[in-house]
Amino acid sequence: MRKLIFVVLAIAVCWFAADCARAAELRVPQDAVAGQPLSIATSGSGTVYLIGPGQVIKRSFKSGGNVEIKGEELRGAGRWIVVLRGDGHQSQAFWVKPGKPEKLNFLARPSRVPVARPNVISGVTFVFDRYQNLILGPTPVNFNLSVGGAGSSKSVTSHDGVAWINSSSAPKAGAAQFVTSVDGVEVRRVVQQVAADPCNLRMHVAGRANNMVVVETDPIRDCSGNAVPDGTIVTFIQTDKSGKSTVDARIKKGTARAELPASDNATITVAAGVVLGNELHVGGKP
């Protein structure tokens, strides 16, 4: 009787072992990277479902072959769950890391800024891989701000996918090229650095014609020597016995010019914004 029980138990154990041997198994690599192929070792047969961030992949397999996922299929970084349905039911979670940096989003503010102001320009870079996965690991990000070839560079290590700097505007006016780069990937923004208010505004009589006096400013610059942008309004005011004459002239090619009526005795003043220039006394009609 004892021998019979032993034989039956042995048969049951063998049966169970054989059944276990036939059941599918999952072995998921723990170093999966978005955009790179993934191989999931299985045994048995059935269907594998991979459920990831915004994505589901389905694969059937037979008799112990590996399930191969192409790189372009595995796009989302983050937590994935693999579910096996077939001879057995299993599920397993694994993590997919982002790929290498291939895309940068760069916020540069502001688009216009006066020259020589401390900490007025900010640049924020978000580092992504090819499939828009934010790369959370530390990544060195370079920032370069230059006007006319002269400028400054700084390298910042990203934290949780973001790197940022604050920078002062250069003393030189112009369209500053603000570039951020990571591993040869770069994005460019333009920050217009503009001259400040005019400094030492001066004018002179440039000529007389057709009963008019032509007055013209010297080149108008700010206190750092930058040319005040063309188009800025410069107001010429002439006062004489016949009243007041005004011309809101525009700076063109660095100077402003206006025609005022010739007068026997007139005073001409010039102003740009809140800045007053010199005063001229003119007399004698041509």
Add this chain to the structure above:
Amino acid sequence: MGRTLALIFAILTVALIAVGTVHGSKTAPASTPEGAVQSMFANAKGHDWNGAYSYVAPSSNVDQGGFIRDLTGRNGSLRTYSQLDSVNTRVLHESENEATVRTEIKYATAVGATFETRDLKVVKDDGAWKVQWPAEKEVNVPPQVIPVNYLRWDIVWRGPGDDWGAQNVENPNCRILSMNAVERDGALIVMGEVVNEDTVPAFITVGAVLTDNAGKDVAEESSFDKISHVLLPKEVSPYRIDFPGIKKSDVKSVRMTHNWMLVPASADPVIGVLHQRIEKDITGRTVLKGELLNESGQTVNIPHVLATFYDNAGKVIWVSDAYSDHALLPQTPQPFSVALRDDLAANVHTYRVTVNDYSLHREN
């Protein structure tokens, strides 16, 4: 009985023909100076230019074409978009052969009514009164080359292919410099100045919201044309917002609203405002007069003059505007006149005049 009826009908027919003859002719000789002026403008209003011109004295030395252009405008000016609306006349002086008739002419235009007051000389010619029309001197700009360095701002906006980090160029920095709320003629008027502090052109709108004593918004309005909407860098514009029928005592606070937008713009034309002075016009009203001089090379069809008046503390006490119904030809002075309230004239310490320009064939 039958003969009596026939006689009555015959008399009635003759009478009606006589009445029709008297009132039917629009070009009947004028028997009064005022009648001559009224008839001339009545024909002009009906576009009967032959009829209107028949009331012009030959001594005026104006041909019919020039007369028509005087009344209908030239060079795409505001007058060319207007319609003669009404004419009020008053005889200032009359002798046997000569009279002076003050004529207030009202035109209906797209920007509202415009008024013109003329003292017309009327003379007796062959027993009929005729108007000595003061021919407007037609200015012909001599052929010439006026060098203009055109300056304009173009903008590259962000496109559909740009990523979300690509920022648009920012709107300009503008600032409301001052605000003054006053009550005039039963209306609350909010006025002040606004400046473009940036280095790029701005399209600006300024509005105001009135709040009553209970904290409820009671009115909202924006300055329509009493402002320069396009401001170049460092340019200052006045603004005026009218709230008709609202008393200042009913308003607890005024909340200013604004919108600054970056727009492509041109820096031309440059218009000089010459010989500005405050004086009385022929009707005795206080006006700010002067001349506009288009220093550029293209015609400005509709100039719009904005005048800001300040008291001795530098506060804006009035903003006034006027459209000129004459186009500004290049390098040709054109008089303008902007009304100033008589009750404020004594308080005006200084003033500033700016000009908006509307041109038919210019790209902004």
